[in-house]
Amino acid sequence: MIPERFLEPLEFAANELKGLLRAENEEDARLVQKGLMLYRQGLVYQLRFEGDTVLATVQDVTPAKVELDLEFIHLSECSCPAEGFCRHQTAVFLQLLSKARSVSMWIEEWRKPIKEKQTAKNWGLQKAKDLLKSSGQMKADYDRWVAVFDESFTELMEKQGEPRPYVLPELFHVYLRRMKAGAPVEQEWKLLYLLIGYVFSFKKLMALSRKYGHGEELIDRYYRHLYQSLMEDSTQIMYKLSVHSLPFAFDQFIEKLKDDSGGLITGSFGMEYERTQLYRLLWTHFFKKKEWREAEIEKLKSSIKEEPNLPLLAGYVHLQILERNDEQALNVLNVPNVLMTPYMLYWLDYFSAQKDWNRMGPYAEAFIHKLRDYLKEIDDYYACMDFTRMSIKAISPYCLESSKMDLYEKALMETLPYSYSDYEYLLFEKGEFMKWADLQAFIGFDLDSLGKDRIREISKKEPSILLPLYHQSITGHINMKNRDHYREAVRKMKKLRTLYNKLKRQEDWHLFLELLLEKTKRLRAFQEECKRGKLIDA
Numbered sequence: 001m002i003p004e005r006f007l008e009p010l011e012f013a014a015n016e017l018k019g020l021l022r023a024e025n026e027e028d029a030r031l032v033q034k035g036l037m038l039y040r041q042g043l044v045y046q047l048r049f050e051g052d053t054v055l056a057t058v059q060d061v062t063p064a065k066v067e068l069d070l071e072f073i074h075l076s077e078c079s080c081p082a083e084g085f086c087r088h089q090t091a092v093f094l095q096l097l098s099k100a101r102s103v104s105m106w107i108e109e110w111r112k113p114i115k116e117k118q119t120a121k122n123w124g125l126q127k128a129k130d131l132l133k134s135s136g137q138m139k140a141d142y143d144r145w146v147a148v149f150d151e152s153f154t155e156l157m158e159k160q161g162e163p164r165p166y167v168l169p170e171l172f173h174v175y176l177r178r179m180k181a182g183a184p185v186e187q188e189w190k191l192l193y194l195l196i197g198y199v200f201s202f203k204k205l206m207a208l209s210r211k212y213g214h215g216e217e218l219i220d221r222y223y224r225h226l227y228q229s230l231m232e233d234s235t236q237i238m239y240k241l242s243v244h245s246l247p248f249a250f251d252q253f254i255e256k257l258k259d260d261s262g263g264l265i266t267g268s269f270g271m272e273y274e275r276t277q278l279y280r281l282l283w284t285h286f287f288k289k290k291e292w293r294e295a296e297i298e299k300l301k302s303s304i305k306e307e308p309n310l311p312l313l314a315g316y317v318h319l320q321i322l323e324r325n326d327e328q329a330l331n332v333l334n335v336p337n338v339l340m341t342p343y344m345l346y347w348l349d350y351f352s353a354q355k356d357w358n359r360m361g362p363y364a365e366a367f368i369h370k371l372r373d374y375l376k377e378i379d380d381y382y383a384c385m386d387f388t389r390m391s392i393k394a395i396s397p398y399c400l401e402s403s404k405m406d407l408y409e410k411a412l413m414e415t416l417p418y419s420y421s422d423y424e425y426l427l428f429e430k431g432e433f434m435k436w437a438d439l440q441a442f443i444g445f446d447l448d449s450l451g452k453d454r455i456r457e458i459s460k461k462e463p464s465i466l467l468p469l470y471h472q473s474i475t476g477h478i479n480m481k482n483r484d485h486y487r488e489a490v491r492k493m494k495k496l497r498t499l500y501n502k503l504k505r506q507e508d509w510h511l512f513l514e515l516l517l518e519k520t521k522r523l524r525a526f527q528e529e530c531k532r533g534k535l536i537d538a
Contacts, residue, residue: 002099003049009070010100016073020085023111035090044095056092064088140189142256149197152178153204162212165222172226191237192250196257198234202278203263216270227274234278238285258287265311276311280318293319314343321347326359333366341374348394360398371414388418417443433458437465447473463499470496478526486526490533
């Protein structure tokens with residue numbers, strides 16, 4: 001029997017595992033199947049309860065010791081070498097579950113999403129065929145295109161009621177296939193049709209997410225890739241169309257698309273980067289008339305006053321940049337708020353592509369000024385590394401072309417420690433060894449990790465710079481308080497003695513050694529290693 005206090009956590013863990021292990025993922029499906037086999041073969045034994053955890057052993061090729069944490073099931077542990085939730089943990093979970101409810105029922109519930117997805121896909125394909133028969137390929141008519149897109153979206157995505165988040169990708173792919181099947185034959189008209197369809201679909205997907213209360217976490221789990229794919233596909237089509245002069249017949253289509261695109265950045269909704277980027281690309285490549293942009297700027301001003309949000313601000317700044325109103329754009333960007341920082345990468349790339357270095361300068365400086373504070377907002381080391389890499393890449397062309405290497409160095413300093421390798425290389429190549437040594441001290445790297453070629457070259461050119469690094473390394477090894485580190489400290493002390501002799505500062509060496517031995521006189525093992533290394537008399 002399961003102690004009553006474990007029943008509620010078990011039910012919670014059972015629900016959590018349905019999200020942690022995904023039936024549609026082949027690797028997860030195999031893992032659950034193996035765990036089910038171990039459980040059904042009776043290979044779980046010594047099941048017991050200790051404190052808030054469940055302990056058991058699973059007889060596999062070698063016995064595996066499992067510790068289940070029902071409150072935080074993903075933090076459970078197993079003695080096997082597998083990473084993450086393994087087949088042994090699954091087997092123990094199923095064994096425990098069998099004492100409270102039906103294992104077969106849980107497996108059926110776990111597999112339900114994949115069955116529903118296939119059912120939805122089959123239904124959608126049949127419905128799409130019916131819709132295609134009724135509409136076929138359409139003539140060039142913006143309003144007709146949008147009406148058919150709307151009808152198809154509603155029929156395929158919502159006709160059966162509220163769609164489950166995990167079936168949305170299947171239904172949406174069917175919808176896109178239906179949309180593409182109705183495209184005009186002529187290549188240019190086909191591209192315009194698809195662009196309008198992608199922008200419309202992006203907005204409809206936003207409306208669906210809002211309607212059913214899908215938050216960022218749920219969207220991330222099941223269908224964020226749909227938004228990203230629509231944005232990327234739209235970008236490719238825009239680039240294809242922008243290579244050639246567009247027919248005059250496109251004008252009314254582009255104007256109507258312009259009027260409909262405003263909904264991308266209005267309202268409180270997630271997906272801020274994707275919808276802002278799609279908006280910016282449309283206004284950069286398609287909506288080029290000065291009167292359109294000026295009217296849009298005024299409209300955004302009013303919207304910002306009523307309901308300010310990040311996409312609206314980014315859209316406003318973008319239009320000011322397109323209209324070369326740099327003072328107005330920089331007034332927004334120079335406000336002490338770091339949230340706009342990642343959006344600035346696009347504008348830096350925009351100026352670089354145009355080789356407009358004079359205009360780029362103030363934007364590059366404003367961007368660099370925000371880097372340190374923005375990186376503090378990112379609670380992920382690898383995300384900070386990625387953003388630093390993109391930032392350095394974005395400002396590099398301007399710094400090189402304008403001979404602003406001081407600004408480049410400032411950017412590297414602002415993004416430490418994530419820019420360490422670039423900054424270390426720059427300082428060493430410039431021969432600024434004092435700064436280089438300060439950087440190593442700041443980062444806290446041991447001498448052994450700095451490369452023998454680096455140490456060798458500095459010891460030839462400016463050996464005094466290495467002194468504090470050796471002192472820091474020796475202290476670090478001694479503080480570890482074990483025999484191996486004491487030996488390493490002695491080896492470093494011998495090299496330090498050589499440096500002092502080379503600099504003709506033997507008195508400084510003797511003073512350092514005297515003070516160090518006095519400070520460590522209680523560390524008998526270290527004193528012995530010093531004698532063994534002949535740093536002091538035996």
